[in-house]
Amino acid sequence: MTFLTIAIVLTLVVFGGRLVYVQGLRGPSIAAQARDARLVSVAELGGRGEITDADGVALAASVERYDISVNQKTVPEYRSTGAVDGPDGAAGVAARLAPLLDMNAAELGGKLVGDRGFVYIKKGVLPDVAREVRKLGLPGVNVDRVAERVYPNGNLAGNVLGFVNSNGTGLDGLELSLNDRLTGTAGEETYERGRMGQAIPGGYSQETPARQGDSVTLTLKSDIQFRAYAALKAQVAATGADSGSVIVIDTKTGEIYAIADSNTVDPNNPGDSNGGSLSSAISDVFEPGSTGKVITMSAILDNHVATPLSQWSVPYEYSPDGKETFHDSHPHGVLQLTTTGVLAESSNTGTVMIGQNLPVQTRFDYLKKFGFGSKTGIEMPGESVGILHPVDSWQRRDKFAVLFGQSLSVTALQATQVFATIANGGVRVEPHIIKGWTSPDGTFTPSDPPTTTQVVSPETAQTVLTMMESVVDDGTGSSAAIPGYRVAGKTGTAQAWLANGAQGITASFIGVAPADDPRIAVAVILHNPRSSVYGGVVAAPVFSDVAGYTLGELGVAPSGTAGTLFPTTW
Amino acid sequence: MPFILACMAVLAGALLSALLLNTSMASTAYAKYDLSNQLGQLDQDAKDKQAALDAQASPAHLAEAAAALGMVPTNGTGWLKLADGSVQGAPEPAGAAG
Numbered sequence: 001m002t003f004l005t006i007a008i009v010l011t012l013v014v015f016g017g018r019l020v021y022v023q024g025l026r027g028p029s030i031a032a033q034a035r036d037a038r039l040v041s042v043a044e045l046g047g048r049g050e051i052t053d054a055d056g057v058a059l060a061a062s063v064e065r066y067d068i069s070v071n072q073k074t075v076p077e078y079r080s081t082g083a084v085d086g087p088d089g090a091a092g093v094a095a096r097l098a099p100l101l102d103m104n105a106a107e108l109g110g111k112l113v114g115d116r117g118f119v120y121i122k123k124g125v126l127p128d129v130a131r132e133v134r135k136l137g138l139p140g141v142n143v144d145r146v147a148e149r150v151y152p153n154g155n156l157a158g159n160v161l162g163f164v165n166s167n168g169t170g171l172d173g174l175e176l177s178l179n180d181r182l183t184g185t186a187g188e189e190t191y192e193r194g195r196m197g198q199a200i201p202g203g204y205s206q207e208t209p210a211r212q213g214d215s216v217t218l219t220l221k222s223d224i225q226f227r228a229y230a231a232l233k234a235q236v237a238a239t240g241a242d243s244g245s246v247i248v249i250d251t252k253t254g255e256i257y258a259i260a261d262s263n264t265v266d267p268n269n270p271g272d273s274n275g276g277s278l279s280s281a282i283s284d285v286f287e288p289g290s291t292g293k294v295i296t297m298s299a300i301l302d303n304h305v306a307t308p309l310s311q312w313s314v315p316y317e318y319s320p321d322g323k324e325t326f327h328d329s330h331p332h333g334v335l336q337l338t339t340t341g342v343l344a345e346s347s348n349t350g351t352v353m354i355g356q357n358l359p360v361q362t363r364f365d366y367l368k369k370f371g372f373g374s375k376t377g378i379e380m381p382g383e384s385v386g387i388l389h390p391v392d393s394w395q396r397r398d399k400f401a402v403l404f405g406q407s408l409s410v411t412a413l414q415a416t417q418v419f420a421t422i423a424n425g426g427v428r429v430e431p432h433i434i435k436g437w438t439s440p441d442g443t444f445t446p447s448d449p450p451t452t453t454q455v456v457s458p459e460t461a462q463t464v465l466t467m468m469e470s471v472v473d474d475g476t477g478s479s480a481a482i483p484g485y486r487v488a489g490k491t492g493t494a495q496a497w498l499a500n501g502a503q504g505i506t507a508s509f510i511g512v513a514p515a516d517d518p519r520i521a522v523a524v525i526l527h528n529p530r531s532s533v534y535g536g537v538v539a540a541p542v543f544s545d546v547a548g549y550t551l552g553e554l555g556v557a558p559s560g561t562a563g564t565l566f567p568t569t570w
Numbered sequence: 571m572p573f574i575l576a577c578m579a580v581l582a583g584a585l586l587s588a589l590l591l592n593t594s595m596a597s598t599a600y601a602k603y604d605l606s607n608q609l610g611q612l613d614q615d616a617k618d619k620q621a622a623l624d625a626q627a628s629p630a631h632l633a634e635a636a637a638a639l640g641m642v643p644t645n646g647t648g649w650l651k652l653a654d655g656s657v658q659g660a661p662e663p664a665g666a667a668g
Contacts, residue, residue, distance in 0.1 A: 058624050063617050127614040152624030154631075198603030201595040226629035483646065484659025552647035558658045560651065 038192040039204065045147055046184025048168055049213035051161060051175075053220045054255075054435055058152060060161050060175070060267070062168070065148040066130035068101065068122045072114040074140035093138050100132050101125065112140075123166075124148055149175075155266035157225050159279035160218070160259060160380060160433065163270040171270070172278050174216070174433075177381040181437070184213040212440040219255035219435045224248055224550050229260040231545045232524070236262045239538045240530030242504075245281035245412045246542065247523045248550055251420045251512060254429035254450045256378070257520070257550065259413075282376075282383045285409035286506040286527070289494020290346045290535070292367075292405020294418060294464060296355045297343055299366040301460045305357045308340045308467055308566040318349035320356040324397050326404075329493065329534075340467045341568030344475030346491060348404045355403035363402055364391040369455045370418045370428070372410055377430035377450070386410040405494060416523040419489070419510045422468070423518035426461035428453045469515045470565050477509060479540035482548040484558040486515035489543065491535035496527065504528045509539035513547045516559050522547040 022030070051060040076089045086092045094109035101108070101122050111121050123146075125133075134143045149164045162173015169183070170176035187210030192203030199205065228246040236244045241262075248258040261280045266272065277283035300306050314335045317327040326348050335345070342350030355363070367373070373388030387409040389398070398407040413431060421428040430450035438444045456464075468488035471477040476491040489511020496504045510523040524539040524546070532538055625631065649658045 057627070058620075061621060061624065063621050064614050127611070127618065131611065150621050152621055153628035156628065156630060194599070196600075196603070198599050201599045202592075222629055226633070230633070484649070548646055557649045557651075560656070560658050 035192065035204065038200070039190060040193040041188055041190045044187040044189060044210035045145065046186045046210040047147060047212040048149065048184055049182040049215040049438075049440075051182075052215065052217050053157075053222045053225075054218065054257075055221065056217070057222050059157055059218070059220075059222070060149060060151050062147045063150055064127055065123075065146055066125045066127065066133075067120060067144045067146050068097075068125055068130070068133060069118055069120045069142045069144065070112055071140040071142070072112060072116050072119060075112050075138075077139045093141065096136060096138065097121075097133065097141070100129055100136075149267075151267040153222065154268070155264045156222060156229065157218075157220055157259075158264040158267045159261045159281070160220065161267050162278055163265070163267040172381075173267075174218075174380065175267075177379065178216055182213040182216065185211040187211070214440070215438045217435040217438065217444070219250075219257065219433050220259070221257045221553065224546075224553055225258040225260060227549045228258040228546050229262075229264065231542050232260050232262050235524075235538065235542045236526065239526060239532070241507075241526045241538070242528040243280060244524070244526040246525075246546060247281055247412055247416045247521075248546065249416055249420050249431055249521050251423040251518050251521050252429070254420070254431045255435070256431055256433045258546075259433070277382055279380060279382065281412040281525075282378060282380055283411065285384055285386050285411055286496045286525070287408065287494040288405040288410050288415050289492040289506065289508070290405060291415050291418070291490050291492040291494075291508060291510055292402065292408070293343060293346065293351050294422065294468065294490050295366050295370050296351055296358075296363075296403045297339070297467060298370075298422065298456045298460055298464050299358055299362060300339070300354055301463055302366075302456050303358060303362060306339050306354050308338065308463055309570075310339045310354075311570045312337055312339070312342060312350055312353055314342060314347050314350040314353065316349065318352055320352050320400055321396070324400060326352050326400065336570050338567055338570055340470050340566035343467050343490070344470040344568045346471075346476050351404045352400050356400065358403075360394070360399050361391055363399070364388075364394075367402065367408065369453075370421060371414055372408060376411075376413050376417055378413060378432060379434050383413075384411050386414055405492065412523055412525045415492075415508070415510055415525070416521055419512050419523070420521040421455050422461045422464050423488075423512035423521055424461075425458040426454055426456040428455050465512070465515060465518070466563065467566060468511075469563050470568055472511065473563075473565055474568055476534070476536040477511070477540050479536060480509055480511055480543045480547075482513060482544050482551070484560075485513055485548070485551060486559070486561075486563050487511055487513045487544075487547070488515040488518075489540075491540060493533050493535050505533045507533055507535040507538050509535045509543045511543050511547065513551060514556065514559060515563060516561060519554060519556050520547060520550055522550065 048062045050058055052058050075093055078093050079088050080086045080092050086095050090112040091109050094105050094112055098105035098108050130143050147168055149168060160174060162175040163171055164175050165171050170179035187208050189207045191205040192200040194200050228248060232244050232246045244262045246260045249256050259281050314337050316331050317325055319325045328347050328349055337350055367388060372386055375383050375385050401407040417431060429452050432450050434447050436444055436446035465488050468490055471490055472480050472487045477489050480487055480489055489509055492508035494506050496506045506527050507529050508525045512518040512521045522543050524542040526538050529538045645662060646659060
C-alpha cells in the first residue's frame, strides 16, 4: 500500500516538475515560437498613379496581373488523388496546369523538371485564371500578384507618355521624368494566420497601409491628339516624307492640346520601336527657314526700321555687302513689294534688304528673346535647346542667313512658341503639358501658373499678325485657309542636314487661328517630303485640317468679319 | 447553499458568454476573410472591365468602328448666329464613303 502511494506521488512529482519546466521555464519561448509560426507578413502593392488627359480619359493605367512560378524541388511531391486521374509528379502538374494557362502540356512539363527553387512559367496572367490556378493547390506552384501598366489608346501620345520596364519603373518619357511621384509606396500587414489564411481575431496585428501613387492630368486632349496624329501620318505617307510632327498649343494659356510625331512608339510594345529619341518634336532640331522671317519682321517693326507699308524693289538675287549673295526660291524679275508683301511671298532677298538695317546684336537678341537656344520649360524629358551660336562666332554669311532662319536650329516646339507669342499680344507663355496632380484621396492640385514674358510690344505683335494673315490670304500659305475663319501663319522651306551629310529639306507651316482673336497655334513640320518641298503645298493642308478640327472641338465660332490686310504690292 | 449556486451560475454565465463572444469573433473573422476575397475579386474584375472599356473608347478604335460602319468624318462645324440667323462656316454634307 505504501509502495503504491509512493509510486503515485513520485509520478505526480515528475509530472509536476515537467509541468513547471515546460510552462514556467520554457513557456514564454515556446509560446513565442508558436506565434511566429502563426504570423504571416503580407506585402500590399502600392499602385502606380494614372496618367490621364485633360478630360480625364485614361492614357496610362495599372491593372493587376499574376506571375505563375514553380519551385522545381517540391513539384515532384504532387500526387493525383481521388476524383482526379492522371500521372503523379511534374507530369501530372503539367497536365492540370496546361489547359488553364493555355500552354502545351509537354513543354510545360519540361519547365517543371529540374532543381531550381524558382522558375517563372507564365507572367502577366489574368486574375480569374490565377484564381483557378490557386484553387488547384498544387505543390510548388506559386501565384504572385504584380501590377502591369496598360495604355488603352494604343500609340496615342506614346511619344509623350513613354513606357515602363517589366518592374513597372518608367524608362522613357513622362513615365520616367514623373516616376517618383507616380510610384506608390508598398504597404505591409502582419497578422496571426489561421489554417485557411484568415486573420485570428484578437491576435497580433500590425499594418502599414499601402499608398497609391499620385495621378497626373495632362493638358492633352485625346481627340485633338488623335486627329493630329492621323492627319500627320496620312500626309507623311502621301508625300513620302521621312517623318513629321504636329503641335497644337493654346496661345493664351500655353497648354499643349496635341503633340504628335509620325514615328510614335506604342507603349504597350516599346520593344518594337527602332530607337532614337522618344519625341522628335522636342528633341530633333532643324533650321526654321522662312519661319524665322517672322522674328526678323518683329525686330524690324519693334526697332522702327520699316513699316508694314514701306516700299521695296525686290530682285531675285541680292548682295547686301558685295561679298555674299542671296536669292529667292523661284527666279523672278524685280517685284514691287511692301514689307507685308516680302513676308507674304517669303522672299529671302527682300528680307535681307530690310533686315540688313538691323544691328547684328539686335538680330541675336530677338532670336534669344523668342526662346531660341533655350529650353521652353515643357515638362517632357529629352528636350533639346536647339543650336544658336553666340553672336561673336557668326561668320559673314551667318549674319544675314539668320534673318531668314538659316545658320541656327530649333525644335518644332520652339518654332511653335514664336507664333504663340505673336498671337498672344507679344507675351510668351511657357508651354506646359501637365495640368495638375490628383492625390489618392481624390484632391486635385493644379500646377503652378506658367511664367509669362513680354517679348515684343503688343502693337508690334498685332501688326505682325496682320501681316501674317496676308500669307494665307494672298501668299504662299493659301492651302492653310480654314473656311469661315481668319488664319494667320507662315510657310517654311529650309535646308536640313541629315546624319550622313546629305542635304535634306524641312517643309513647315505654322499658323494661328482665328486671327482676329487667336486661341490656338498649330505647327506642321515635315522632313524630306518627296512630292514637293514647299511648306505651302505639303504642310499647309494638314494645318487646315487639324486647326479647323481643333476650333470646332473647342467651340470657337468664326467671327464672320473680314480683316483689313496691308497691301502686299505697290 | 443558494449563494453558492448563484456564484456558480454567475461563473458559468461569464464563461459561457466569453465562449460565445470568442466563437462569434472567430466566425466573423471567417466571414470577413471570405468577403474581402470577394471584394478583391470584384475589384479586379471592375478594373479589367474599365481597362477594356478604355480600349473600346479610344479614338483610334472609334474611328475604325465608324469606318467599318461606313461613316465618314464631317467636313467641319457649321455655326448658326442667333442674332441674325446667318450661318457661318457651313460645310457641304460629307459624301458617303466609297
